[in-house]
Amino acid sequence: MDAPLLRVRGLTMTFGRGFRRAGHRALDGVDLAVGRGSVFGLLGPNGAGKTTLIKVLMGLIPGWEGEAEVFGQRAGAADVRARIGYLPEAHRLPGYLTGRQVLRIYGMLSGKERRQVEQRIPLWLERVGMLADADRKVREYSKGMQQRIGLAQALLHEPELVFLDEPTDGVDPVGRAAVREIVAELRTRGTTVFINSHLLMEVERMCDRVVIVARGRIVREGTVDELARRTGRVAFELASVPAELERLLALPDLVRTPTGFEAALESAQQDAVIDRLRAAGVSIRSITPGRLSLEDAFIEMVQGDTR
Amino acid sequence: MKRSVVTALTLDALHQVLDNWVFRILTGLTLVPILLTFLIGAREEGVVLLFGLKTWAYADLPAVGPLLATTADPQGVVIANLLQLFFDQAAGNLGTLLAIVATSFFVPRLLEKGAADLYFHKPVSRSALYLSRFLAGLLFIALSSGVLALGVFLGLATASRHVDPGVLLACPTLVYVFALVFPFTMLVGVVTRSTVASILLSAMFFLFNGCIQQAWISLEQLEHGPNVAALVGRGASEDEDGKEQPEEEGARGVRDSAFGRALLATLDGARIVLPKTSDADHFARKLRTSLSPPFFRDEAEHVIVTRLSGGLVARTAPTTPPPAELAARLGTLRLAVQSDEPGAPETEFTLWSRPVERSTSTVNGRERERVETLSRAGEALEDALAALGATPTRQKSRLPSDLDAARVDWSATDPAAPARLTSWCFKGSEGELLFTLLVRVPGQPDEATVEQQTQRFTRYLALDRTAIDDWYPAQLGFTAPWRTNVFFSVGSSLAFVALMLSVGCWRLRRIAF
Numbered sequence: 001m002d003a004p005l006l007r008v009r010g011l012t013m014t015f016g017r018g019f020r021r022a023g024h025r026a027l028d029g030v031d032l033a034v035g036r037g038s039v040f041g042l043l044g045p046n047g048a049g050k051t052t053l054i055k056v057l058m059g060l061i062p063g064w065e066g067e068a069e070v071f072g073q074r075a076g077a078a079d080v081r082a083r084i085g086y087l088p089e090a091h092r093l094p095g096y097l098t099g100r101q102v103l104r105i106y107g108m109l110s111g112k113e114r115r116q117v118e119q120r121i122p123l124w125l126e127r128v129g130m131l132a133d134a135d136r137k138v139r140e141y142s143k144g145m146q147q148r149i150g151l152a153q154a155l156l157h158e159p160e161l162v163f164l165d166e167p168t169d170g171v172d173p174v175g176r177a178a179v180r181e182i183v184a185e186l187r188t189r190g191t192t193v194f195i196n197s198h199l200l201m202e203v204e205r206m207c208d209r210v211v212i213v214a215r216g217r218i219v220r221e222g223t224v225d226e227l228a229r230r231t232g233r234v235a236f237e238l239a240s241v242p243a244e245l246e247r248l249l250a251l252p253d254l255v256r257t258p259t260g261f262e263a264a265l266e267s268a269q270q271d272a273v274i275d276r277l278r279a280a281g282v283s284i285r286s287i288t289p290g291r292l293s294l295e296d297a298f299i300e301m302v303q304g305d306t307r
Numbered sequence: 308m309k310r311s312v313v314t315a316l317t318l319d320a321l322h323q324v325l326d327n328w329v330f331r332i333l334t335g336l337t338l339v340p341i342l343l344t345f346l347i348g349a350r351e352e353g354v355v356l357l358f359g360l361k362t363w364a365y366a367d368l369p370a371v372g373p374l375l376a377t378t379a380d381p382q383g384v385v386i387a388n389l390l391q392l393f394f395d396q397a398a399g400n401l402g403t404l405l406a407i408v409a410t411s412f413f414v415p416r417l418l419e420k421g422a423a424d425l426y427f428h429k430p431v432s433r434s435a436l437y438l439s440r441f442l443a444g445l446l447f448i449a450l451s452s453g454v455l456a457l458g459v460f461l462g463l464a465t466a467s468r469h470v471d472p473g474v475l476l477a478c479p480t481l482v483y484v485f486a487l488v489f490p491f492t493m494l495v496g497v498v499t500r501s502t503v504a505s506i507l508l509s510a511m512f513f514l515f516n517g518c519i520q521q522a523w524i525s526l527e528q529l530e531h532g533p534n535v536a537a538l539v540g541r542g543a544s545e546d547e548d549g550k551e552q553p554e555e556e557g558a559r560g561v562r563d564s565a566f567g568r569a570l571l572a573t574l575d576g577a578r579i580v581l582p583k584t585s586d587a588d589h590f591a592r593k594l595r596t597s598l599s600p601p602f603f604r605d606e607a608e609h610v611i612v613t614r615l616s617g618g619l620v621a622r623t624a625p626t627t628p629p630p631a632e633l634a635a636r637l638g639t640l641r642l643a644v645q646s647d648e649p650g651a652p653e654t655e656f657t658l659w660s661r662p663v664e665r666s667t668s669t670v671n672g673r674e675r676e677r678v679e680t681l682s683r684a685g686e687a688l689e690d691a692l693a694a695l696g697a698t699p700t701r702q703k704s705r706l707p708s709d710l711d712a713a714r715v716d717w718s719a720t721d722p723a724a725p726a727r728l729t730s731w732c733f734k735g736s737e738g739e740l741l742f743t744l745l746v747r748v749p750g751q752p753d754e755a756t757v758e759q760q761t762q763r764f765t766r767y768l769a770l771d772r773t774a775i776d777d778w779y780p781a782q783l784g785f786t787a788p789w790r791t792n793v794f795f796s797v798g799s800s801l802a803f804v805a806l807m808l809s810v811g812c813w814r815l816r817r818i819a820f
Contacts, residue, residue: 062817063819078430080430081428081430088424094319095326096323096325097322101318104315106315108312108314109315117311
């Protein structure tokens with residue numbers, strides 16, 4: 001197995017600790033190991049420590065304890081930061097710059113040569129749909145436009161690890177689709193992406209794995225499928241829905257849907273239902289096992305942890 | 308640090324400055340003095356509007372005319388006052404304060420939530436980012452003052468025909484002063500993260516520090532400086548009865564009292580620690596003076612000839628030297644100037660000096676020192692001329708610069724080289740030397756011609772009243788005692804800057820964003 005891209009062991013961060021003050025422990029012994037090429041969703045309630053974890057890894061918060069390594073080096077080192085892209089939550093781009101100037105300056109601050117940066121600027125402006133407004137001052141931008149430029153600055157230098165803190169915040173549906181597309185491309189390129197978002201639907205659609213943080217600790221980690229477990233119900237999509245469906249199947253909790261029906265079925269029952277439908281000449285288009293949404297799973301887990 | 312990072316930080320600083328509305332106002336304000344220097348010129352003949360559309364003689368100017376009429380070089384005085392107004396008062400004080408206001412937000416805004424994350428997650432050290440804001444501040448003041456200095460320089464050169472490269476020194480001077488204050492502004496910014504606190508505390512620091520520096524310099528000047536009373540008054544030559552004037556001891560005796568000594572010790576201590584912002588103006592003044600020195604200056608007695616009128620040229624020795632007996636009476640030759648204008652008399656000007664004569668006399672049993680007065684000096688010259696066969700006439704007079712003098716007129720005794728001669732005996736600020744200006748107009752000119760010829764030189768001869776302001780700059784030097792040593796002044800100021808920046812960087816490194 002490859003060495004992990006990111007490894008955190010016993011990471012603890014306490015804010016406001018003083019001579020006679022215990023302070024607030026934002027991270028409490030976090031352990032995490034992440035390989036290459038996955039899209040991680042970082043979930044957790046407000047104040048769980050998600051942003052603190054990212055900021056520690058970005059070198060924005062000094063004074064942490066434990067181990068935190070990125071690319072095999074101590075988190076926060078300049079060499080490490082050069083290989084990371086970061087879109088902070090509620091970021092504020094300098095209003096005195098235009099979108100193009102932001103990308104130029106932040107691209108060069110990331111350590112790239114000006115020539116390389118200049119080549120990539122139009123590509124990324126187009127990617128985030130800001131080519132037409134690139135030469136307007138940032139202070140004239142809407143929140144969504146600033147978010148798009150912020151995303152471009154995080155990715156312009158082609159980082160190997162990307163932290164996106166609320167990347168779709170304020171972005172319109174078209175923009176959200178573009179963000180999803182960009183994240184999918186990053187995954188294809190082998191870039192590891194961390195997405196911190198409260199929009200769990202977005203996380204569910206973009207992420208392979210999910211890390212749930214609560215009270216400064218990682219409470220669960222796994223694939224979306226593992227976390228959003230099955231509900232036991234199965235949805236059938238039919239070519240045509242027969243009028244005598246209830247009589248034909250004789251299932252106690254059958255519920256009709258516009259394209260078919262759903263019901264609570266064990267595996268053996270599913271086979272019997274399929275046989276009956278085929279015998280009645282009903283064409284089955286799809287069978288989808290129902291599962292708990294990530295949001296439901298998240299609420300269940302966090303509430304369980306709080307209790 | 309990589310070149311691209313340096314470029315990025317510079318670009319960021321430049322954009323931040325150019326987008327700043329106070330910078331735009333400040334740049335707009337600098338256009339006012341620039342336009343003034345283009346539209347209104349101060350030339351030798353008077354004040355000129357729109358390159359000669361209308362001209363007013365200096366003496367005819369309202370309010371300041373009579374004063375200017377008595378100065379040796381009204382053009383120089385007007386330009387010097389304009390430069391002082393533009394650079395020392397407007398740019399040096401008001402401009403620096405405005406620059407502090409305009410740049411105070413640089414650090415607090417960098418540290419605002421949302422902005423800080425974007426900058427500090429990049430692979431650039433916090434110290435480099437902090438210093439880039441310092442660079443942005445310097446860039447701000449350099450651009451503003453550069454426009455002002457270059458504009459005024461070009462305005463003076465075109466409208467006033469006064470080419471003074473020293474004017475351009477205003478730019479580095481203002482940058483230096485700002486560089487000494489801005490690290491404090493930044494430190495307040497990084498500690499409080501408040502723009503308002505940065506502005507208020509920095510302005511207070513700038514004014515307080517300026518007061519400390521100026522008070523220290525003033526006390527130094529009072530203790531060791533030139534005879535201010537002589538320079539601003541009539542000079543040391545008015546003691547017609549020859550009595551030695553008592554020296555004004557009040558200010559010079561500050562160290563005599565315990566309070567005075569404690570005050571001076573406190574001032575000395577503050578002076579050592581704080582950045583020497585006032586010295587910057589004095590360096591500039593010294594450099595400006597060295598770039599455009601007067602034609603003649605007696606450092607001890609503060610007698611100057613600011614420049615030569617057109618058509619006069621300097622000579623190493625007079626073409627027609629005075630007889631040896633007369634030369635012995637005049638003392639040492641200090642300068643020789645001759646008219647070289649076609650069609651005009653070859654008038655010759657020579658300036659001589661010798662120590663004033665002192666004698667003692669006993670009055671009522673008490674011994675008193677008597678110092679040679681101007682009238683006595685005139686009398687002695689009259690006697691020497693009479694001994695040579697001339698028929699001199701003596702009168703109490705004043706030079707155009709309002710300097711008391713004893714004037715003696717006579718005609719040359721040699722029929723082969725007829726000439727009208729005039730001598731003016733006067734003293735410098737300290738009254739230790741007696742100067743004699745000898746004017747020789749060849750031929751047999753009438754009185755009006757003699758006066759006209761004489762004034763071509765005497766209008767620029769005066770006591771250097773700027774010596775009061777020039778005294779402290781003159782003390783500054785690379786080999787001067789440590790209190791006025793340039794290395795100490797600059798070194799300790801830069802040490803203050805380094806300390807402020809270091810503490811700022813240290814504080815910034817400890818901030819959790």
